[in-house]
Amino acid sequence: MRIGQGYDVHKLEDGETLILGGIRIPHTHGLSGHSDADVLLHAITDAVLGALGEGDIGRHFPDTDPAYKGADSAALLQQVVAMADERGMKLGNIDATLMAQKPKMAPYIEDMRARIAELFQAETTQVNVKATTTEKLGFTGREEGMAAQAVVLLTEK
Ligand SMILES: Nc1ccn([C@@H]2O[C@H](COP(=O)(O)O)[C@@H](O)[C@H]2O)c(=O)n1
Ligand SMILES: C[C@@]1(CO)OP(=O)(O)OP(=O)(O)OC[C@H]1O
Numbered sequence: 001m002r003i004g005q006g007y008d009v010h011k012l013e014d015g016e017t018l019i020l021g022g023i024r025i026p027h028t029h030g031l032s033g034h035s036d037a038d039v040l041l042h043a044i045t046d047a048v049l050g051a052l053g054e055g056d057i058g059r060h061f062p063d064t065d066p067a068y069k070g071a072d073s074a075a076l077l078q079q080v081v082a083m084a085d086e087r088g089m090k091l092g093n094i095d096a097t098l099m100a101q102k103p104k105m106a107p108y109i110e111d112m113r114a115r116i117a118e119l120f121q122a123e124t125t126q127v128n129v130k131a132t133t134t135e136k137l138g139f140t141g142r143e144e145g146m147a148a149q150a151v152v153l154l155t156e157k
Helices: 039-052 073-086 106-119
Strands: 002-014 029-032 089-099 127-132 145-156
Touching: 002 039, 039 073, 039 089, 039 106, 039 145, 073 089, 073 106, 106 127
Parallel strands: 089 127
Antiparallel strands: 002 029, 002 145, 089 145
């Protein structure tokens, strides 16, 4: 068994599309980044890399590399899941928290769980996604950005 944790932050900007957990979410603003800025999938990707002892997302997919400009974060996560698979590891479970003042995430949580489980070729019950507003405090509370953290347990196949 191996455990890893991940944390990521992206800035909210006008004119960007909001994609979280691989799901497109209607909102006034979206997250900006070199990739599609899916902060939740980035935290999960970092947690898998942490469990594998393989550094972080920026080491494997540098934001200086034009190949990853506008990258689909789901495809990046799939590459890291394949890395785990090659090492004889599969998902045990994920627990993740999204920090976002708005919009209300509750209507999208089940779709996120299902998509994340699909990326791991796992069951939805192995994935838990939570959201918190941070009560209007800090950069997330001021709606300047969103943050996500994740813990991932990998088990031997
Ligand atoms: N963007 C969000 C934030 C929170 N939720 C849900 O509301 C509950 C209460 O939020 P607090 O910030 O007061 O903890 C939280 O447990 C989530 O279920 C949400 O859907 N979207
Ligand atoms: C995903 C990558 C690569 O496109 O870019 P960003 O979208 O900026 O995301 P970040 O969380 O800063 O880290 C890793 C990057 O290298």
